[in-house]
Amino acid sequence: MKILLLDSIETMCAQKLRAENFDVVEKPKLFKEELLKIISEFDAVVVRSATQITSEIISAGINLKVIGRAGAGVDNIDADAATRKGILVMNTPGGNTISTAEHTMSLLLSLARKIPQANASLLRNEWERKKFLGTELQGKTIGVVGLGKVGREVAKRCQAFEMNVIGFDPVLSPDIAAKMNIQLVSLEELYRRSDFITLHTPLNDETKNLLSDATLKKCKQGVRIINCARGGLVNEVDLLKYLESGNVAGAALDVFENEPPKDSPLLKHPNVIATPHLGASTEEAQEKVALQIAEQIADYLHGRGIAGAINGDAIQLAQKEETKPFIQLAEKIGKLFAQLLKGNLRSITVSTYGSQLNDSLPIFVSAVLKGTFNVLLSEPVNFINANSIAKERGIEIVEKKGMEHNAYSQLLKVEFKTDKEKRSFAGTVFGNLARLGGGNLRIVEIDEFYFEVIPEGHLLFYSNIDQPGMLATASKILADAKINIGNVSLGRSGIGEKALTVMTVDSPIAENVLRNLSNISGVEDVQLVSL
Numbered sequence: 001m002k003i004l005l006l007d008s009i010e011t012m013c014a015q016k017l018r019a020e021n022f023d024v025v026e027k028p029k030l031f032k033e034e035l036l037k038i039i040s041e042f043d044a045v046v047v048r049s050a051t052q053i054t055s056e057i058i059s060a061g062i063n064l065k066v067i068g069r070a071g072a073g074v075d076n077i078d079a080d081a082a083t084r085k086g087i088l089v090m091n092t093p094g095g096n097t098i099s100t101a102e103h104t105m106s107l108l109l110s111l112a113r114k115i116p117q118a119n120a121s122l123l124r125n126e127w128e129r130k131k132f133l134g135t136e137l138q139g140k141t142i143g144v145v146g147l148g149k150v151g152r153e154v155a156k157r158c159q160a161f162e163m164n165v166i167g168f169d170p171v172l173s174p175d176i177a178a179k180m181n182i183q184l185v186s187l188e189e190l191y192r193r194s195d196f197i198t199l200h201t202p203l204n205d206e207t208k209n210l211l212s213d214a215t216l217k218k219c220k221q222g223v224r225i226i227n228c229a230r231g232g233l234v235n236e237v238d239l240l241k242y243l244e245s246g247n248v249a250g251a252a253l254d255v256f257e258n259e260p261p262k263d264s265p266l267l268k269h270p271n272v273i274a275t276p277h278l279g280a281s282t283e284e285a286q287e288k289v290a291l292q293i294a295e296q297i298a299d300y301l302h303g304r305g306i307a308g309a310i311n312g313d314a315i316q317l318a319q320k321e322e323t324k325p326f327i328q329l330a331e332k333i334g335k336l337f338a339q340l341l342k343g344n345l346r347s348i349t350v351s352t353y354g355s356q357l358n359d360s361l362p363i364f365v366s367a368v369l370k371g372t373f374n375v376l377l378s379e380p381v382n383f384i385n386a387n388s389i390a391k392e393r394g395i396e397i398v399e400k401k402g403m404e405h406n407a408y409s410q411l412l413k414v415e416f417k418t419d420k421e422k423r424s425f426a427g428t429v430f431g432n433l434a435r436l437g438g439g440n441l442r443i444v445e446i447d448e449f450y451f452e453v454i455p456e457g458h459l460l461f462y463s464n465i466d467q468p469g470m471l472a473t474a475s476k477i478l479a480d481a482k483i484n485i486g487n488v489s490l491g492r493s494g495i496g497e498k499a500l501t502v503m504t505v506d507s508p509i510a511e512n513v514l515r516n517l518s519n520i521s522g523v524e525d526v527q528l529v530s531l
Helices: 011-019 032-041 055-060 079-084 097-113 115-123 149-160 174-179 187-193 236-245 283-301 312-317 324-340 361-376 386-392 470-480 511-518
Strands: 002-006 023-027 044-047 066-069 088-090 141-145 164-168 196-199 223-227 248-253 272-274 345-353 396-402 411-418 422-430 440-446 449-453 458-465 485-492 498-505 523-530
Touching: 002 011, 002 032, 011 023, 011 283, 032 055, 044 283, 055 079, 066 283, 079 088, 088 283, 097 115, 097 149, 097 196, 097 223, 097 248, 097 272, 097 283, 141 149, 141 187, 149 164, 164 187, 236 248, 324 361, 324 411, 324 422, 324 440, 324 523, 345 361, 361 386, 361 396, 386 396, 449 485, 449 498, 458 470, 458 511, 470 485, 470 498, 470 511, 511 523
Parallel strands: 002 023, 002 044, 044 066, 066 088, 141 164, 141 196, 196 223, 223 248, 248 272, 345 396
Antiparallel strands: 345 411, 411 422, 422 440, 440 449, 458 498, 458 523, 485 498
16 A cells, blocks of 8 residues: 655654555655645555645545544644545644643743844844843743643643643633643633733634734733744734734744745734744654654554544444434534533533434434534544543533433434533434435524524524514614525514524624624624534
8 A cells, every 4th residue: 555745754654654564655845736646546645734635635535545644733634525535534632742832831931031032132243131121930920722732731831930820711620720720711811811821722713813903902911922823813913013002012923824924014023923833843743743643544554443533433423324414413513502602611411312312322422522622622523532531621421311202203402511501402303314414404492492493504693582673673784784694593482581593694794793783672692603
């Protein structure tokens, strides 16, 4: 079998694979057009972060069995397209955790003491000690946004500097955080209290522009910001504005929205320190992930087992047509809740009704967790590791097998509990499960209100008082914004009482339009969900 190595992967990867009797071809730099021409020859391909393995390349890889990422993030691999083609996608989570954490600390110290600027000044034969007056870390408060593997390692190192560590992570329990001497707070409080803010979250619709004008203005005067996670978490235009005003005292960036950043005025600001995405660039990290991915691919292709797979179970479950649509439903419910989440997640209860579903309850639990965590966490979550991640974060999981439901022959119900609220979602599948598409997914109950909502596209949620004119007013605001409504579902407890409205809309809704909806008298909790 032939394996293609791209992106200058450490030589031990090729050595290990050749020792396992694979035909290995190394192409450190390959343009997309060249890759498309040769990808059909290979059974496996291994990349770092530079090469984009798109759906087009996956379609051309007619012999591909596995795609390996020598690193943690799989942003450059279309994992959904690979799953549809029955191709395993695997990564090496944890291989560059220490290197990224240490680089964060390097930037933190450089930012506090203005080391790069002072060095540049000295090289210009200048001696301006007063110009580079720094600040000590001891006693300062650092806000860690995202307490996954890297965030925790950063927190540990900051504690060694006697910093006060506070953190935000919606799926970490306060008890687990307390054991790590981290105080869990809301994002609002983290912005208000932090002298330094370091980001360690995934990049998705929820976290894009996490630090922007809307949030930077909530931050402490003179805050310093570090980003070694993902470009796009920080709005670079807004950051520059706050640096120029002095509200942000400095920023240290290893990642950018567009890489490499060309002619960026942000990089020219005197209080900005920047590095070219070096978080994982240590000899040790590259050697670890190179050897790890080689071992994982060899084990899989030689039939010795699967490790580090982000879609391995999805491939196996795709063969079970009777449960596949309910697995999709469970994952969508998780994604739906994660986007509506308020507070810190404490427990999830998954209940099934109907003998066919009862037999597969653990699979549905994993699917709910997978959907929830893949929105909220930076580390890839699959059916294998979802439950262990929940346990690690102190989230209680309850499984309940119900008898026959009074309205549906098969029903999946999920109840989420946070420190601020309880929410429940129930769904079923209509139609012939054996057909292509596995029938039609429906959400039929939300917080004890009865609905029939198709869980796909853009869904607008809001609570309102059940009185005449509410729907008409909301519809007019959307119409004025040229937002087309595809479907409307209403649930109410009684005339004049609280109601819940769910609209399917054909396009995303801008923030100003959502604010206009929130300003309707009697309307609250306006939220947009994308599935």
